[in-house]
Amino acid sequence: MISFHLLVNSNIEYWFNGSPSIKDAIEANGIPHTEVNEIIVNGAPVDFSYTLRRNDRADVFPVVNIASLSTDSVIPPLPNPVSFIADVHLGKLARELRMLGIDTFYENNWNDQQVADIAQRENCVVLTRDIGLLKHKKIKWGYWLRSQLIQEQLSEVIGRYNLAESIHPFKRCIDCNGIIEPVEKENILLQLPPKTKEYFNEFYQCKGCGKVYWKGSHYENMLKKIKTYYTD
Template sequence: MNQQALFRFHDSLKDFLPASRKDGWVSYGFKGQPAVKDAIEAMGVPHPEVDVVLVNDVPASFFYLLLERDRVEVYPARSHVSWPESYSFGVLDPAPDKFILDVHLGKLAKALRMLGFDTLYRNDYTDRAIAQVAAEEERVVLTRDVGLLKQKVIRWGYWLRSQHLAEQLTEVIRHFQLKPGMKPFERCLACNGKVVPVSKESVVDALPPKTKRYFNEFFQCPSCQRVYWKGSHYDRMQAFVKMARES
């Protein structure tokens, strides 16, 4: 026999819903006793974006078993409502500042690395591989694929609303409150390794002629051997970092 519960989604969680479900209470039909997490995802909202669940005005976990006529309210992080810390999944299990990105987000991966964040990216990652690495290494998944975020093993994740780099970076910085952890130019843009200062003599054979002539300060990634110096591109990179800090 079908049973009914009522759900209401708030703030940014409405982004996942069709227009007919964005406002007010929505009826959800079910059989048996599904976990509230499964019901939330069946309605289109991936669990990593949820921060607070209230069932009949009482905080509940994702494992709460849904009952006939339950009234469920679902809130994202940074909601318009201020909650006691004990209500928040994010407070109880805070997201790390390590990331893994899907295959469509190569530019964002480089931007996060430029700001100093441990960011994994490969253009041949499968969704299964992303979920597995995220679980094993305790990383946040960033993606444009809502379905990826619904995989059970993913604890933290965020669906990027924008398709434009600057807006995506602003979304991530604000959502995960990353400004205090920025350490620009510490990571290799190519492979994510940490760069270290090196002598000019140790990398001179890898330098273009004009670079050999005009620059004396160098950094290198021990992982992929890429060499960095503060050429004309450095001013553009500093401007990008300034924009990120002010976002």
């Protein structure tokens, strides 16, 4: 018998042949390993490698917040600072996270294998709406976004990973994730529209792709939105 203490408590009788691991049993019931905090079998904590035996009683507890992981959590400690990789369907979320200064890998042509490979190489958290992707063995950390609405998704990620104090707006390029730094106006004159040259003197440039930023009419609106996620 396996009990899943996830969105609602549920008890499932899991029938098996051979010697499956507890990880296999959990994922066979639709729960990716990245969503599991702690596993208790017959009253004792175990990790994902535990081999199920007849008449085992397993309790599976979810991750609610990274700060509240149990001492026996099966999730390895997150790197500090944490970085993310968003799957191909989360381009808007990736841009929003980058706008907040949060390191977020994203390309709109990456397949699942590429996402898993990059997540492993860069030690980052996978963000996705695809539960199947989170079952990939290369992925250590990941989160299945509950909402399909961008602002709710952003709130989910900030809350789950305690990112409020890690927000540094306009430090990363929303297009390529590169670092943005101040740049002298005369060095980027050829990239500026005529009216921008006339009315603005403070500019920033991405070290990665070279995109130029300035505090135009959209800047105040972006600031208002950002301040809903943190307080200076």
